[in-house]
Amino acid sequence: MPDSGTCSVPADQRVGALLHAVADMAAEYLDHTDDPQTPVTLNPPPSAVYQRVPLVLDGQAVALDELLEHARELMALSVRTGSANFSNQLFSGFDPIAIVGEWIAATINASMYTYEVAPAMTLVEREVIARMGRAAGWDKAEGLFTPGGSLANLMAMLLARQQMFPDVKSKGLGDASPVVFASGEAHYCIERAAVILGLGTRAVVQVPADGFGRMRVDALEHEIAKARARGGLPMMVVATSGTTVLGAYDPIDAIADIAAREKIWLHVDGAYGGSALLSRRRRPLMAGIERADSMTWCAHKMLNVPLSASVILVRQPGLLHQCNAVHAEYLYHADNDAPDLDTGEMSIQCGRRVDALKVWLAWKARGDNGMERLVERKFELASEMRRLVRERERFELLGDPDPVGGGCNTCFVYHHPSLDGLEPAARLRAIDAGTHVLRERVRLRGRVMTNYAPVYGVRAFRHVSANDKATEAELALILDEIEAVGQGLDLRPLASAARL
Numbered sequence: 112m113p114d115s116g117t118c119s120v121p122a123d124q125r126v127g128a129l130l131h132a133v134a135d136m137a138a139e140y141l142d143h144t145d146d147p148q149t150p151v152t153l154n155p156p157p158s159a160v161y162q163r164v165p166l167v168l169d170g171q172a173v174a175l176d177e178l179l180e181h182a183r184e185l186m187a188l189s190v191r192t193g194s195a196n197f198s199n200q201l202f203s204g205f206d207p208i209a210i211v212g213e214w215i216a217a218t219i220n221a222s223m224y225t226y227e228v229a230p231a232m233t234l235v236e237r238e239v240i241a242r243m244g245r246a247a248g249w250d251k252a253e254g255l256f257t258p259g260g261s262l263a264n265l266m267a268m269l270l271a272r273q274q275m276f277p278d279v280k281s282k283g284l285g286d287a288s289p290v291v292f293a294s295g296e297a298h299y300c301i302e303r304a305a306v307i308l309g310l311g312t313r314a315v316v317q318v319p320a321d322g323f324g325r326m327r328v329d330a331l332e333h334e335i336a337k338a339r340a341r342g343g344l345p346m347m348v349v350a351t352s353g354t355t356v357l358g359a360y361d362p363i364d365a366i367a368d369i370a371a372r373e374k375i376w377l378h379v380d381g382a383y384g385g386s387a388l389l390s391r392r393r394r395p396l397m398a399g400i401e402r403a404d405s406m407t408w409c410a411h412k413m414l415n416v417p418l419s420a421s422v423i424l425v426r427q428p429g430l431l432h433q434c435n436a437v438h439a440e441y442l443y444h445a446d447n448d449a450p451d452l453d454t455g456e457m458s459i460q461c462g463r464r465v466d467a468l469k470v471w472l473a474w475k476a477r478g479d480n481g482m483e484r485l486v487e488r489k490f491e492l493a494s495e496m497r498r499l500v501r502e503r504e505r506f507e508l509l510g511d512p513d514p515v516g517g518g519c520n521t522c523f524v525y526h527h528p529s530l531d532g533l534e535p536a537a538r539l540r541a542i543d544a545g546t547h548v549l550r551e552r553v554r555l556r557g558r559v560m561t562n563y564a565p566v567y568g569v570r571a572f573r574h575v576s577a578n579d580k581a582t583e584a585e586l587a588l589i590l591d592e593i594e595a596v597g598q599g600l601d602l603r604p605l606a607s608a609a610r611l
């Protein structure tokens with residue numbers, strides 16, 4: 112119980128003042144984030160966070176002013192993912208209008224299961240889904256916002272399973288052994304979805320990718336034939352539009368030919384790169400999308416909307432309901448005014464957040480042209496980054512996507528001077544381990560934050576052009592930082608690292 116005398120819950124008349132104070136705090140935070148001199152991260156160890164903020168919920172009520180100070184500290188200790196120097200994940204930047212959408216959604220606190228409790232927001236969601244569906248060339252698309260791209264991909268797998276095994280909801284899978292095909296570059300959530308569905312990871316066949324990270328269609332045909340020969344039932348193929356590491360786009364049209372011939376559900380995981388559909392110049396990367404059965408698309412990745420804003424889109428209406436409804440009469444009353452507008456039974460959730468509003472507001476504010484410019488800018492920045500990498504003597508670009516129409520990632524390694532003269536295998540081992548060492552040093556300096564990932568088995572830097580506010584200065588700073596932290600280091604001992 113709160114101590115008497117301290118008031119942690121604001122009285123009605125204080126709500127306005129509180130929210131104004133928070134608005135000022137948020138504005139100050141974002142202004143700072145926009146300043147390229149502000150460190151991206153303070154890299155606080157847990158002890159520092161505990162030292163600066165009394166995190167333990169010790170039962171004491173805390174006065175509002177003090178509480179706001181704690182919130183301010185927590186913000187200061189957070190990574191500035193909106194900074195133009197943050198290229199560590201597939202999202203960065205921010206859209207103030209979309210942030211407002213998040214606030215409003217929390218303020219009204221609707222739950223998206225029934226129309227009666229979320230009338231306006233249900234229609235907002237319908238419109239956003241319809242617009243995204245039209246971008247994919249699907250006039251009657253249906254869909255839902257989900258808590259993240261991973262969950263959207265899980266729902267796609269559920270749809271594929273439902274199509275192949277119409278009785279699965281009542282009878283389960285029995286002895287059937289469905290098989291899912293995705294490239295070796297696909298996101299790990301595809302495997303995890305197979306785990307959640309009880310199919311097991313071995314149900315997911317990793318189809319080899321080409322030198323640009325795109326699924327090899329000949330290999331897909333080969334793997335399907337192999338699966339059939341051993342009694343497996345090809346159920347789903349996942350084409351990725353914008354792979355997590357290389358940013359590659361699988362050839363949807365050619366994959367669709369095979370999926371149609373083999374009668375396999377075709378899902379496009381456009382969680383990251385699906386926004387290419389909004390740029391006339393980049394849309395060809397997803398040629399054939401109109402033939403897919405479902406698609407995942409996250410607005411929180413390339414469209415600057417706060418997490419999460421993910422969508423599962425389905426070309427044929429009715430399937431989500433067929434797949435997920437189990438008829439809970441106490442919530443979904445058949446005699447509702449508008450039962451067809453209840454989305455709850457299409458979902459695998461019950462209560463559901465209003466994630467559509469922030470996307471709707473952002474889209475309304477920018478219009479189609481603004482959305483296109485936003486997406487296009489990110490692709491342009493990625494090309495710019497690759498040019499900078501190519502120009503620097505000691506940097507080497509990997510899986511360069513420019514010849515085939517690039518995505519938004521730039522993967523590269525740094526040939527540290529201390530490795531000159533090493534024989535090739537030893538050099539590769541040292542580069543692999545050295546990437547980790549250099550990246551950690553860069554991260555700890557806090558000026559920029561960019562990640563690393565294995566590229567064809569070797570750890571490499573992965574830069575994501577996720578922030579449209581970045582300029583050549585921010586892009587160059589990443590390379591400068593890597594060179595700077597490497598100065599005076601001897602990475603040769605890393606050649607004996609046993610990882611490769």
Ligand SMILES: Cc1ncc(COP(=O)(O)O)c(C=O)c1O
Pocket residue numbers: 201258259260261262264297298300351353354355380381382383409419421
């Ligand atoms: C290609 C791809 N699919 C799915 C996901 C999962 O999205 P989320 O993090 O929103 O669950 C990611 C995340 O990076 C991704 O890159």
